Amino acid sequence: xxxxxxxxxxxxxxxxxxxxxxxxxxxxxxxxxxxxxxxxxxxxxxxxxxxxxxxxxxxxxxxxxxxxxxxxxxxxxxxxxxxxxxxxxxxxxxxxxxxxxxxxxxxxxxxxxxxxxxxxxxxxxxx
Amino acid sequence: xxxxxxxxxxxxxxxxxxxxxxxxxxxxxxxxxxxxxxxxxxxxxxxxxxxxxxxxxxxxxxxxxxxxxxxxxxxxxxxxxxxxxxxxxxxxxxxxxxxxxxxxxxxxxxxxxxxxxxxxxxxxxxxxxxxxxxxxxxxxxxxxxxxxxxxxxxxxxxxxxxxxxxxxxxxxxxxxxxxxxxxxxxxxxxxxxxxxxxxxxxxxxxxxxxxxxxxxxxxxxxxxxxxxxxxxxxxxxxxxxxxxxxxxxxxxxxxxxxxxxxxxxxxxxxxxxxxxxxxxxxxxxxxxxxxxxxxxxxxxxxxxxxxxxxxxxxxxxxxxxxxxxxxxxxxxxxxxxxxxxxxxxxxxxxxxxxxxxxxxxxxxxxxxxxxxxxxxxxxxxxxxxxxxxxxxxxxxxxxxxxxxxxxxxxxxxxxxxxxxxxxxxxxxxxxxxxxxxxxxxxxxxxxxxxxxxxxxxxxxxxxxxxxxxxxxxxxxxxxxxxxxxxxxxxxxxxxxxxx
Numbered sequence: 131x132x133x134x135x136x137x138x139x140x141x142x143x144x145x146x147x148x149x150x151x152x153x154x155x156x157x158x159x160x161x162x163x164x165x166x167x168x169x170x171x172x173x174x175x176x177x178x179x180x181x182x183x184x185x186x187x188x189x190x191x192x193x194x195x196x197x198x199x200x201x202x203x204x205x206x207x208x209x210x211x212x213x214x215x216x217x218x219x220x221x222x223x224x225x226x227x228x229x230x231x232x233x234x235x236x237x238x239x240x241x242x243x244x245x246x247x248x249x250x251x252x253x254x255x256x257x
Numbered sequence: 258x259x260x261x262x263x264x265x266x267x268x269x270x271x272x273x274x275x276x277x278x279x280x281x282x283x284x285x286x287x288x289x290x291x292x293x294x295x296x297x298x299x300x301x302x303x304x305x306x307x308x309x310x311x312x313x314x315x316x317x318x319x320x321x322x323x324x325x326x327x328x329x330x331x332x333x334x335x336x337x338x339x340x341x342x343x344x345x346x347x348x349x350x351x352x353x354x355x356x357x358x359x360x361x362x363x364x365x366x367x368x369x370x371x372x373x374x375x376x377x378x379x380x381x382x383x384x385x386x387x388x389x390x391x392x393x394x395x396x397x398x399x400x401x402x403x404x405x406x407x408x409x410x411x412x413x414x415x416x417x418x419x420x421x422x423x424x425x426x427x428x429x430x431x432x433x434x435x436x437x438x439x440x441x442x443x444x445x446x447x448x449x450x451x452x453x454x455x456x457x458x459x460x461x462x463x464x465x466x467x468x469x470x471x472x473x474x475x476x477x478x479x480x481x482x483x484x485x486x487x488x489x490x491x492x493x494x495x496x497x498x499x500x501x502x503x504x505x506x507x508x509x510x511x512x513x514x515x516x517x518x519x520x521x522x523x524x525x526x527x528x529x530x531x532x533x534x535x536x537x538x539x540x541x542x543x544x545x546x547x548x549x550x551x552x553x554x555x556x557x558x559x560x561x562x563x564x565x566x567x568x569x570x571x572x573x574x575x576x577x578x579x580x581x582x583x584x585x586x587x588x589x590x591x592x593x594x595x596x597x598x599x600x601x602x603x604x605x606x607x608x609x610x611x612x613x614x615x616x617x618x619x620x621x622x623x624x625x626x627x628x629x630x631x632x633x634x635x636x637x638x639x640x641x642x643x644x645x646x647x648x649x650x651x652x653x654x655x656x657x658x659x660x661x662x663x664x665x666x667x668x669x670x671x672x673x674x675x676x677x678x679x680x681x682x683x684x685x686x687x688x689x690x691x692x693x694x695x696x697x698x699x700x701x702x703x704x705x706x707x708x709x710x711x712x713x714x715x716x717x718x719x720x721x722x723x724x725x726x727x728x729x730x731x732x733x734x735x736x737x738x739x740x741x742x743x744x745x746x747x748x749x750x751x752x753x754x755x756x
Contacts, residue, residue, distance in 0.1 A: 146723065147560055147563065147564060147723065148646065148715075148718065148719035148722045148723040149563070149564045149567040149568060149571075149719070150560070150563045150564065150567060151722070152567065152718075152719075153563075153566075153567040153570065168722075170722055170723060193556055195642065196642065217556070217559075218555050218556035218557070218558065218559030218560050219552050219555060219556050220552070220555065222552075223552055235559065236559035236560060236562065236563050237559060237562040237563040237566050238563065
């Protein structure tokens with residue numbers, strides 16, 4: 131039985147590329163997470179975050195169908211949800227207010243993200 | 258001698274002095290003694306004039322004849338009276354000017370004075386500053402003209418060189434759109450060229466140029482650093498070189514690049530700064546576009562790598578063995594390559610069209626076949642973000658048709674028809690695609706036809722997720738029947754008429 135660092139954790143996936151979203155969904159699911167989404171647009175993401183009662187962590191693609199996902203990041207921060215950015219851009223494109231948010235460069239190492247999310251969620255839960 | 262020579266230069270004095278000297282000739286022309294005194298007087302006079310000037314000459318009252326000319330090494334001498342003086346000494350172009358000045362002098366009985374070109378001893382042209390005064394008899398008639406000239410060739414050449422250099426500089430400054438400044442650091446006085454005013458959004462002469470008039474235009478975000486850089490250049494005695502933004506009264510923002518240098522007195526205090534600026538707004542904008550483009554390219558490339566990796570994972574899960582995996586993976590990678598090929602051939606504002614895409618995929622997978630029928634408008638433009646996913650879906654459909662469906666059996670037929678339609682509140686254009694296979698012997702109900710997994714997933718899940726498409730996929734009695742409707746860009750509508 132592999133380790134399940136995200137067991138029963140509610141993790142939101144925001145990624146516009148189906149293949150990448152699907153891969154994250156599978157692997158986070160295998161790591162035990164209850165996957166929310168995936169959603170692929172800024173508008174869908176905002177609706178889902180407002181609606182969901184429990185979000186314990188999120189993976190957020192910086193560019194969603196050509197639109198920058200920073201409003202989504204702001205809302206996650208407001209709700210106190212820990213998250214990581216995934217991006218094909220270098221860091222210069224990300225505004226300074228997100229400088230403490232971890233940035234995973236694409237193509238992402240899913241195992242790494244799972245590890246990071248696991249630690250984040252645990253820290254968040256203890257606080 | 259020197260003192261007298263200078264006096265000859267002065268017009269009224271020269272006339273009086275010369276008349277006094279030549280007085281004996283008019284009044285007491287008698288006896289050998291008198292003649293001797295006259296000769297001696299003339300020689301004295303000629304000696305000091307010769308010492309002070311390069312040329313001395315004497316002309317008849319009406320200037321028709323030159324009585325003599327001593328030209329030192331500047332211009333050739335004339336020792337016997339000659340009427341050919343004009344052609345001998347003055348180049349044709351300058352002759353009218355010389356004659357006009359002569360006429361004026363004769364008419365006024367006053368000084369002839371002119372700068373003109375002369376033919377020098379070696380035949381080349383030089384410049385002379387020539388003056389002649391009339392020698393008057395007691396009754397006021399002109400006895401002769403006495404003249405002296407100086408070689409001003411070097412001075413003239415220097416003036417010409419200076420003028421040329423100034424013209425070159427001015428034209429370079431104008432053509433190069435340079436804004437110049439010259440700042441007297443001690444007094445605070447500043448000179449700006451016209452372009453400098455314009456660069457900072459002032460009308461020429463609208464303000465008195467000053468350090469403050471410059472900083473008033475600086476973009477607030479750039480002001481502190483730009484001024485600090487100026488101080489640093491002054492303190493460290495380095496050239497000042499900086500790009501900064503200025504805001505014009507019409508709120509437009511321009512990027513300027515300035516270079517300048519300080520000058521210092523013996524005590525080491527900066528006394529002056531001169532410099533030049535150019536407007537680099539266009540270059541900055543171009544750089545910013547480049548940066549955006551590079552970031553976009555990076556984003557797409559990295560996404561593509563992610564897609565390839567997840568495609569490899571999916572293919573691996575569906576493959577029987579490594580040989581099977583190799584064939585399937587290559588096949589899918591080729592599809593991605595073809596899409597990149599279609600996209601990379603585009604120029605700006607170009608789009609891949611649906612008919613390009615369907616032909617490219619079908620011919621790659623199935624070759625040309627009489628059993629395939631394509632029908633629909635040409636030139637339906639697809640968003641670049643749409644192309645990759647749509648191509649992958651079509652590829653899976655085509656692969657399945659070749660392996661198991663309409664193109665695997667002799668009786669099978671495939672029709673792909675498409676159309677454009679406006680729908681919804683915004684009357685957005687939608688592209689409807691219908692993929693219909695017929696004449697295929699289908700497996701009995703309850704048995705899933707081979708190879709449908711990934712194609713079906715792409716159509717039923719990926720297209721709706723990624724492209725907001727509406728899709729259907731079903732096994733009809735004669736073969737697979739699939740519909741895909743995707744929103745296309747508004748630009749497509751403009752082309753609808755041509756389609």
